Amino acid sequence: MESHYSFASIGVVHSCFKEKFGVPRQPGLAPESRAQLELLAPYNRAESVSGLAGVSHIWLQFIFHEFVGKAWSPTVRPPRLGGNKRMGVFATRSPVRPNPLGLSVVKLDRIDIVDGKVILHISGIDLIDGTPIVDIKPYVPYVDNIPEASNEFADSVPKNLLVELSAQAESDCEKFAHEHPLDIRALVMQVLQQDPKPSYQTPDSARVYGMKLLNFDLQWRYLVSDLADGESVLSIEVLALLD
Amino acid sequence: MESHYSFASIGVVHSCFKEKFGVPRQPGLAPESRAQLELLAPYNRAESVSGLAGVSHIWLQFIFHEFVGKAWSPTVRPPRLGGNKRMGVFATRSPVRPNPLGLSVVKLDRIDIVDGKVILHISGIDLIDGTPIVDIKPYVPYVDNIPEASNEFADSVPKNLLVELSAQAESDCEKFAHEHPLDIRALVMQVLQQDPKPSYQTPDSARVYGMKLLNFDLQWRYLVSDLADGESVLSIEVLALLD
Numbered sequence: 001m002e003s004h005y006s007f008a009s010i011g012v013v014h015s016c017f018k019e020k021f022g023v024p025r026q027p028g029l030a031p032e033s034r035a036q037l038e039l040l041a042p043y044n045r046a047e048s049v050s051g052l053a054g055v056s057h058i059w060l061q062f063i064f065h066e067f068v069g070k071a072w073s074p075t076v077r078p079p080r081l082g083g084n085k086r087m088g089v090f091a092t093r094s095p096v097r098p099n100p101l102g103l104s105v106v107k108l109d110r111i112d113i114v115d116g117k118v119i120l121h122i123s124g125i126d127l128i129d130g131t132p133i134v135d136i137k138p139y140v141p142y143v144d145n146i147p148e149a150s151n152e153f154a155d156s157v158p159k160n161l162l163v164e165l166s167a168q169a170e171s172d173c174e175k176f177a178h179e180h181p182l183d184i185r186a187l188v189m190q191v192l193q194q195d196p197k198p199s200y201q202t203p204d205s206a207r208v209y210g211m212k213l214l215n216f217d218l219q220w221r222y223l224v225s226d227l228a229d230g231e232s233v234l235s236i237e238v239l240a241l242l243d
Numbered sequence: 244m245e246s247h248y249s250f251a252s253i254g255v256v257h258s259c260f261k262e263k264f265g266v267p268r269q270p271g272l273a274p275e276s277r278a279q280l281e282l283l284a285p286y287n288r289a290e291s292v293s294g295l296a297g298v299s300h301i302w303l304q305f306i307f308h309e310f311v312g313k314a315w316s317p318t319v320r321p322p323r324l325g326g327n328k329r330m331g332v333f334a335t336r337s338p339v340r341p342n343p344l345g346l347s348v349v350k351l352d353r354i355d356i357v358d359g360k361v362i363l364h365i366s367g368i369d370l371i372d373g374t375p376i377v378d379i380k381p382y383v384p385y386v387d388n389i390p391e392a393s394n395e396f397a398d399s400v401p402k403n404l405l406v407e408l409s410a411q412a413e414s415d416c417e418k419f420a421h422e423h424p425l426d427i428r429a430l431v432m433q434v435l436q437q438d439p440k441p442s443y444q445t446p447d448s449a450r451v452y453g454m455k456l457l458n459f460d461l462q463w464r465y466l467v468s469d470l471a472d473g474e475s476v477l478s479i480e481v482l483a484l485l486d
Contacts, residue, residue: 052333090295149299
């Protein structure tokens with residue numbers, strides 16, 4: 001048996017996420033996040049996606065291209081588990097793994113075939129700009145939906161933080177609304193409510209945090225509210241979208 | 244951007260299916276079908292699967308090793324659609340595709356770590372013996388279950404054929420019951436009710452069909468019953484399991 005296999009990029013993702021920081025940790029968590037998947041030659045033929053428009057969701061098998069050639073470790077510390085519990089790499093979806101191969105199910109919104117280009121418009125993504133795609137497969141509900149499946153480490157959607165927009169941020173969202181074919185305000189809310197920073201980090205309330213989103217520098221800060229019972233609640237105030 | 248990526252086999256599948264003919268067309272269709280996934284060095288460390296036992300199902304990203312190096316075509320003719328309708332390769336899960344990369348969700352029954360070997364016992368498989376595995380990921384229900392997903396070409400489980408066992412086949416199932424840690428009779432029924440032959444082929448009722456299953460040569464024939472309304476119904480009679 002061969003022990004190594006070579007794969008070609010069949011497509012590349014043009015994503016609203018321009019850097020690792022802030023990319024949702026799983027697909028589907030930010031439904032308003034969008035990307036165009038452009039097929040590359042010689043795979044960019046209209047026939048190769050014939051019938052695909054009859055499918056609501058697709059699986060993408062992709063390369064964690066920022067992790068190619070990086071050393072893997074048998075265990076990783078998933079941020080979801082507080083960053084201090086070690087799990088076997090095959091029990092996680094960490095990008096640091098023996099083969100830097102990713103798997104995401106995304107919504108297929110539309111297919112455009114124009115000027116010799118084949119573009120799949122996708123949403124609910126967790127993919128960084130420039131991600132190489134090695135395969136596209138249709139979601140098959142009667143196979144892929146497993147209502148009885150259980151996962152004791154990831155059994156429900158992570159709890160969201162409360163996100164509020166400053167007057168400046170509200171105004172920025174309106175000002176740039178026409179520049180992008182998506183709801184910028186909804187995207188900002190969905191991305192930040194998941195808390196881009198590792199959940200085990202105590203935020204510095206004096207610090208302005210930032211991430212690149214679309215063509216903006218999205219800026220926010222963390223607010224800590226003390227409750228009557230001595231507990232405290234973390235929330236986010238969006239400060240501005242700078243272009 | 245690089246255009247090619249190299250992947251190592253991290254494991255190999257020891258499957259009840261010894262040849263392509265008769266392998267279920269999707270995972271989950273034959274719950275009694277079983278395999279052992281053996282991790283290969285240097286990935287065969289107990290730590291690498293730490294926590295995985297807390298997960299009921301896993302995704303396997305694997306190589307269609309019998310199709311490596313084979314030419315791909317932008318369209319394929321899925322057997323499910325009668326074999327005469329062409330679909331874009333990316334709208335199907337055909338093994339003949341630009342990168343011979345497969346994706347299956349299977350049930351994880353048990354993990355054995357003995358004598359330096361790490362063995363994942365899996366069931367509900369659609370994998371042929373010797374399949375190289377390039378990644379294992381946990382099924383994450385809140386991400387992978389998409390109740391609202393639709394696929395107009397594969398919207399429900401394919402209709403099963405009626406399968407009956409001859410006296411000889413019943414006796415063979417009993418005789419060999421102790422040789423395998425699974426229900427041979429159930430496996431035979433589940434595999435044959437999906438009709439291994441392409442559904443658009445008219446079976447030759449005089450012919451004995453066969454496939455290798457476990458260490459047997461499973462033999463059956465097709466029966467055609469004419470109904471009062473002029474329609475006819477296809478069924479299968481299992482003839483024998485020869486060892």
